[in-house]
Amino acid sequence: MRRISDWGNFPVIEADVSGFESTEQLRKKLEIPGEVIAYGNGRSYGDSSLQERILLTRRFNKFLSFDDKTGELCCQAGVLLAEILAVFVPRGWFLPVTPGTKFVTIGGAIAADVHGKNHHVDGSFGQHILSMDVMRNDGTVVTCSPTENADFFNITVGGMGLSGIILNATFKLKPIETAYIRKETVRTNNLNEIMDCFEASDNWTYSMAWIDCLTKGDAMGRSIMMRGEHASTDDLLNQAHKETPLKAKKGIALGVPFNFPNFVLNPLSMKAFNFAYYNKCPAGIHQAIVDYNSFFYPLDAISDWNRIYGKRGFTQYQFVIPKEAGREGMNKILKKITDSGLGSFLAVLKKFGKQQGFISFPMAGYTLALDFPITLKAMELFKELDAMVADYGGRLYLAKDSRMNAEMFGRTYPNADEFRQAIAMLNEGETKFASLQSRRIGITA
Amino acid sequence: MKNVLILGATSDMAQAIGRKYATAGYSLTLAARNAEMLEAVAGDLAVRSGADIQSVPFDALDFSGHQNFYDTLENKPDIVMACFGYMGDQDEARVSLDEVRKTIDINFTGMVSILNIAAADFEQQGEGSIVAISSVAGDRGRQSNYIYGSAKAGLTAYLSGLRNRLAKKGVHVMTVKPGFARTKMTENLDLPGVLTASPEQIADAIYKGLEKKRNTVYVLWMWRCIMLIIRHIPEFIYKKMSL
Helix, strand or coil, X not given: CEEEECCCCCCEEEEEEEECCCHHHHHHHHCCCEEEEEECXXXXXXXXXXXXXXXXXCCCCCEEEEECCCCEEEEECCCEHHHHHHHHHHHCEECCCCCCCCCCXXXXXXXXXXXXXXXXXXXXXXXXXXXXXXXXCCCCEEEECCCCCHXXXXXXXXXXXXXXXXXXXXXXXXXXXXXXXXXXXXXXXXXXHHHHHHHCCCCCCEEEEEECCXXXXXXXXXXXXXXXXXXXXXXXXXXXXXXXXXXXXXXXXXXXXXXXXXXXXXXXXXXXXXXXXXXXXXXXXXXXXXXXXXXXCCHHHEECHHHHHCCCCEEEEEEEEEHHHXXXXXXXXXXXXXXXXXXXXXXXXXXXXXXXXXXXXXXXXXXXXXXXXXXXXXXXXXXXXXXXXXXXXXXXXXXXXXXCCHHHHHHHCCCHHHHHHHHHHHCCCCEXXXXXXXXXXXXXX | CCEEEEECCCCHHHHHHHHHHHHCCCEEEEEECCXXXXXXXXXXXXXXXXXXXXXXXXXXXXXXXXXXXXXXXXXXXXXXXXXXXXXCCHHHHHHCHHHHHHHHHHHHHHHHHHHHHXXXXXXXHCCCEEEEECXXXXXXXXXXXXXXXXXXXXXXXHHHHXXXXXXXXXXXXXXXXXXXXXXXXXXXXXXXXXXXXXXXXXXXXXXXXXXXXXXXXEXXXXXXXXXXXXXXXXXXXXXXXXX
């Protein structure tokens, strides 16, 4: 037994933890009756991969095949996106979709149906899976795709590991000329301006904004938009880069070796950070060529940055509200957040495009993701935000959630009932897939 | 192009070492007991690196087969990495001699058997490197794992003597002590995050250490200090501690 948690260090639980390296080993483990859940790299924020019995997938991490003409890669589900980038960026290939950290497994990326800065153009990760193998609770392996065992495929994509354990997946990488991104930053003065900016950025492949969630009044929602395209060799300015365009520089690696004391992150220090971060960015529009790590994964450069929040841990509240909710919806919700003074300095705003998917999170509209240190007051605020998000027809992201209740889930995910029934059917037998989250939001008993 | 022979190539550390050296341009010979696992590891390395990867069966406990194993290697190694080990069950080892024998035979006798052979070959060539994974557990016996610890202590002393003998012959011997490592051996144990190395960190430390021809590599660096302190705690205090 050992203590284990996901990225928010809340909750931390005692669990029986073991891994597997072959399908045979996994099958043997599933012969033990009871509930179990797969755990990839533990980068979901709450309790999506936690429960009393945990199966680690990181050692099930072999690359199986790669076609260098089509970019089609087949690998086991324990492979990290970071490993794929390390191997294939130098060969001129990039991920079709990537979330804000590269330290998630392929299995996790599919189970959470992750999205990235290019959602408005390329959709979510699950939409790029050509085929995958999943082991069910009875040890049988199901090969599924959008056209084969499609129902099973559709509840596995975004299904948070509740339909089975993803073994391997096949998907296409996208060809790139260089390891660099042609980036443009735009500083905006308030929420309306940043939303205008998103509307004007639809033809950029990648776009997202850092948004200030602490400032009130006229400057509420002041933001810095970051949009970009993969740089061609012509775009590169630096002669050294032109010579080895696919070699990304190794950034300075910082680490947070221990939990900061809880008082380090407080409303004053966070306001100070926001002030500095916003004002250090020059006003107007500015271009730069940056390596892909700086553009896609700025936080990954600081290993264990979650320790900045201290032992109390933190949670992330990420919601989406549909286009129909309009600016009014986001305005009201942001006002509630800024009035509370509870948020943190890391907040992201993104415009989503259309989304298909049975149980996936994104929908055409706007998503806001905001970290909160765990406090009672924050929990109270979340209840109020839940009501507002639900009223506007939005929902929360399961991969970030650590406290949503069953009523909120049922109200905001139109396929919640069907999903619950499908999982119940698949879980018939001695062994069942369930997590602390699935119990809490009423998917499993 | 230099060749690395990895003994016990399917362990977590060995896989990370394989990935490090394959992507650094070495050809590899992977040796392990489990043929299926070995094939998966070799296939994985081939996709990741495009390097020349050979797989050969190897059993640490098959002492009489070691000479033939080494002689029939297609690619003669420039570096031998001995990565196999067995932590064992301390409670069982206290009562079962079979468990004790297994712990000693894998961690010590098997190592000595194969490394004697590699050493003789390298001595004749006048060049080569031998790397073996020992453990901080061998630095001083402690109540929670002294059967494993004593086997590793034997290994550390053997490597030290081997290093002494081969230093004059142009052959380098490096001892690796990983400290707490997050591998399948320790999956279900509580380990302090700050002091626990990942297989990738271990592989990096080995790669850098070998480039600099270090004698003993502690992963992570603070373990050198920790073990220095632990080794010097007076026995009348140490014997009362609960390490």
